[in-house]
Amino acid sequence: MRKTLLPFFLSILMISQIWAQNKPASLASKTADMQKFSGYFPYYWDEVTGRILLEIDKLDQQFLYVNSLAAGLGSNDIGLDRGQLGGEHVVYFHKVGPKVLLIEPNQSYRAMNGNPAEEQAVAQSFAQSALWGFKVEATEGDKVLVDATEFLLRDAHDVVGNIRRSRQGTYRLDPTRSAMYLPRTKNFPQNSEFEATLTFTGGEDAGGFVRSVTPSAQATTVRQHHSFIQLPDKNYTPRAMDPRAGYFGIEYMDFSTPVDQPIIKRFIARHRLQKKNPAATTSEAVKPIVYYVDHAAPEPIRSALLEGARWWAQAFEAAGYKDAFKVEILPVDADPMDVRYNVIQWVHRSTRGWSYGATVTDPRTGEIIKGHVSLGSLRVRQDFLIAEGLLAPYGEGKPANTEMMKMALSRLRQLSAHELGHTLGIMHNYAASVTNRASVMDYPHPTVKLTASGEIDLSDAYAVGIGEWDKEAIKFGYQHFPAGTNEAQAFDQLLRESHKRGLQFISDRDARATGGAHPQAHLWDNGGNAAEELKHVLTVRQKALERFGVNNIKPGVPMAMLEDVLVPIYNYHRYQVEAAAKVVGGVNYTYASRGDGQLVTEFVPEAEQQKALDALLATLQPNVLALPEKIIAAIPPRPAGWSPTRELFDKRTGLTFDPLAAAEASADFTLSFLFHPERATRLVELKARGSKLGLNEVLNQIMEQTWESKQASGLNNQVRLLTQQLVLTHLLALSQNEEAAYSARAAALLQLNQLEKKAKKQAKSSDESVKANALLALDRIKKPQEAKPQLHKDLPPGAPIGSMGAIGCE
Known part of the structure; x- marks a missing residue:
């Protein structure tokens, strides 16, 4: 018996030992x-x-x-x-x-x-x-x-x-x-x-x-x-998205949806905000939304950030809340990444770049748990630089000019409000500038005026306070109605009333497209009429260039640094060029819903398109593109230790300043919009549908203003010749571009055929510059596949550098 049980007990002992060895500790x-x-x-x-x-x-x-x-x-x-x-x-x-x-x-x-x-x-x-x-x-x-x-x-x-x-x-x-x-x-x-x-x-x-x-x-x-x-409790009520309201949000497919209903569900992103007294027209919040400004931001910047962020309190008041939105200084011992704090963070980089508003959002419902704004610290210096270029403030014997800092700080207030708006759930609204700067969620170019005496006035460069569209957006996202209210009908009525007041919403995809069609949705533009504003901007630019010189930099600064100040002034009209270009071949539309009474689509009247085209063609004229001799002669190569940056003009002249390269980049910028394959195709289509201004008419006018223009002298003539070659580049490229309709490519080929005949005649000219330019054109026409438009690559950056220019950024 003992012999029989011994192996059994040994087995039990071994199992016990193994179990004890592998048993998790306490x-x-x-x-x-x-x-x-x-x-x-x-x-x-x-x-x-x-x-x-x-x-x-x-x-x-x-x-x-x-x-x-x-x-x-x-x-x-x-x-x-x-x-x-x-x-x-x-x-x-x-x-x-x-x-x-x-x-x-x-x-x-x-x-x-x-x-x-x-x-x-x-x-x-x-x-x-x-x-x-x-x-x-x-x-x-x-x-x-x-x-x-x-x-x-x-x-x-x-x-x-x-x-x-x-x-x-x-x-x-x-x-x-x-x-x-x-x-x-x-x-x-x-x-x-x-x-x-x-x-x-x-x-x-x-x-x-x-x-x-x-x-x-x-x-x-x-x-x-x-x-x-910890995830939020279930007391938050998701709010359905409406394409007219301008909110970020979440979406998912709900496979339990009845077949006759949309399977994709969309809800806006927003903070939880509840009234203490839901029945009251105006009430305090159960828990206010509180943001904190980075204590690392120095004065006077910190105060500007606080002030701009606090503008949103106006919108929440309009939505029926009292003291429901607050902005304070972040406690010194607080962690900006702690989810308990909504923060506006002051971020340093080696080059200027985008600021952006991000959130931590519950993916289940769209409830925003944390707002996190990142503001690039070098942006304020760029605005200060623009103001220096416009004002030439450093004349001998002049008192210190405070207008540059005032303008830069007013921009920071707007930027703080803009990025915080994203963290409240609100998208960009690029159609707001046409209705008296109705939203801080647009990208604002400084509104610069000329006084009766012709002096540059920066006093109204940036709007103050929250915009009318922003108030309506906050109402849609955060307003609560008395019990028994049909909220869907109430929100629909809110958006209809906003539209009747002229408030529009058009966001990123439509405004950022370089071949875009919407005549009022642009980044960094101003004014109710893109063509009129382009004329005004060119006048301001001309005034600034007329007095540009040593007074644009402080005493003791290397003269070569004049180029840094010159770049944003020479290219001052760049964004309004893009805005005006969208009017040509433009199609107006809204994010209409069935039965809401909003415009669906209509093409821009021919007269408006022609006015925009005239303004654009003015930017190709030698008197606009050629810099005065006094400016060219005042800019030497950079001294040792002051390395060139990408913020400067490209050069083909080695170390010396190259005015022709600047003119070439600017002219190419305008032409790249006019020759965009989407715009070219749209012009063909609109002409077929009844518009009197089609692609052939646009190309004829471009040729008249460049290849048919009168010969000039000196630098102006060289600018005229290079612009002609740029037009040829874009014609060649369009003729070969498979993204354009066949009819658009055919129109380009027709112009090339006519240009070839003209160039053959000019090749016999006794004027060497005319003859040389014609011979080059004839040689290039033989090799259309080699045409490569620059597409702005030689234009120094205007907007912040980098690839963050998308939803939620500025």
């Missing part, structure tokens, strides 16, 4: 010598090993995970700014044996009727994402302990990918030079915040953008932040 024993941080997800800091152990006491409960960049790279071209938010992820921890998975369900596809079977069918039809897997270190009842260190020390913000996509080098995360950043690793009842210092090594092929902002391109160190956030 939380207490595993964290005995660690510092505990209680909060939403309790965690422990192990000083000896540098680890973060996360206590998960909410298995299978959804929460919000957000990563962000707390300390950035400083290169506008690459991005990766201080304070840059990453995407939002609704996630949950799920335990499977010795593992805990961090699961992100698919929010884009849902079944919202409460039927578990339908919900399961949708969930199983589309992929979810397991963002990470953790090993269980200890257990205690329903709690598990996992080592979160590797998760927190990973490149969650994709720094490596951003640098690679910018073609600035090959990097990899170096764990030996990365560690937790404890000053910003904190815990609170509804959010847990973690921050890590990450170092990326490699960079043997580092580009100039990286090298310019790092002490050593072989070791680039930034900080990334991770937020675990």
